[in-house]
Amino acid sequence: DAGVIQSPRHEVTEMGQEVTLRCKPISGHDYLFWYRQTMMRGLELLIYFNNNVPIDDSGMPEDRFSAKMPNASFSTLKIQPSEPRDSAVYFCASTAGQTGTYGYTFGSGTRLTVV
Amino acid sequence: GQSLEQPSEVTAVEGAIVQINCTYQTSGFYGLSWYQQHDGGAPTFLSYNGLDGLEETGRFSSFLSRSDSYGYLLLQELQMKDSASYFCAVRVSGFQKLVFGTGTRLLVSP
Numbered sequence: 001d002a003g004v005i006q007s008p009r010h011e012v013t014e015m016g017q018e019v020t021l022r023c024k025p026i027s028g029h030d031y032l033f034w035y036r037q038t039m040m041r042g043l044e045l046l047i048y049f050n051n052n053v054p055i056d057d058s059g060m061p062e063d064r065f066s067a068k069m070p071n072a073s074f075s076t077l078k079i080q081p082s083e084p085r086d087s088a089v090y091f092c093a094s095t096a097g098q099t100g101t102y103g104y105t106f107g108s109g110t111r112l113t114v115v
Numbered sequence: 116g117q118s119l120e121q122p123s124e125v126t127a128v129e130g131a132i133v134q135i136n137c138t139y140q141t142s143g144f145y146g147l148s149w150y151q152q153h154d155g156g157a158p159t160f161l162s163y164n165g166l167d168g169l170e171e172t173g174r175f176s177s178f179l180s181r182s183d184s185y186g187y188l189l190l191q192e193l194q195m196k197d198s199a200s201y202f203c204a205v206r207v208s209g210f211q212k213l214v215f216g217t218g219t220r221l222l223v224s225p
Contacts, residue, residue, distance in 0.1 A: 031211045043158070043202065043215040056212060091157060097211055103148070103160035104213065 004107035006092050012113045018080040021110045023092030024073055033093040033104065034067055034077050043091075049075065050097070082114045117141040117207055119216035126222045127193055135188045135219045137203035145206040147179050147186045148213060153199045161188070161201075190221070198223045 005024040013019050025032045033048040047057040052069045060067070064083070069075040079086055089111050093104040119139045127133040137147065146165040150158040162170050164179035164186060176189040190197055200220050204213040 033211075035215075042217045045212065045214065048212060050211070093158075095211060103163060104150075104158075106157035106159070108157050 006107035010111045016081040019082045021077040023075045025094030029094035029096045031095045035091040036088045038088045084114045087114050117214045121216045121219045124220045131193050132191050137186045148204045149188045150202045151199050193223050
């Protein structure tokens with residue numbers, strides 16, 4: 001298995017631009033998570049899906065952030081318009097809910113820099 | 116809300132044993148997980164404790180005391196490659212949601 005695949009690995013954009021981050025979870029995993037990591041705030045859960053349905057988006061910082069999961073093998077996190085304070089590493093993770101181990105598999109992350 | 120406390124940094128030498136503690140305050144606690152993250156890398160799952168007691172996986176062990184709202188990760192026979200950040204994370208509901216602590220940076224020296 002190729003693991004959780006995220007793209008792009010790095011993204012540099014100007015303030016005000018739209019940014020789209022992409023994630024392909026592990027096949028057969030029914031949970032998908034989007035986390036953001038910064039030095040100041042650590043790993044923050046933004047939103048998670050179960051069977052492609054958003055379950056908890058309470059961590060989404062504001063309306064500029066949106067996430068979709070149109071099918072079991074693809075999810076996007078969009079920021080529009082982007083701001084310098086959005087600079088962070090964004091991780092996607094997936095897990096199979098029935099295993100009982102509650103172990104997430106994380107993707108390699110997207111390092112976003114907004115200038 | 117939830118809060119987790121871990122030491123910010125721990126240092127040790129190769130071959131030693133180190134314990135990383137985690138205390139938590141949450142509502143609806145269901146279990147405690149540990150993750151390892153090397154600089155520039157992604158977090159990787161190490162262990163999960165849903166019940167009190169010790170779970171052992173090779174050189175790593177994890178312990179949970181629900182009555183004390185406390186857990187720890189024990190790393191034995193330390194190797195240089197164990198230098199990384201270690202995060203505890205609590206499962207706070209019947210769903211899969213995890214809330215992560217701020218992490219402990221472990222530095223292993225020769």
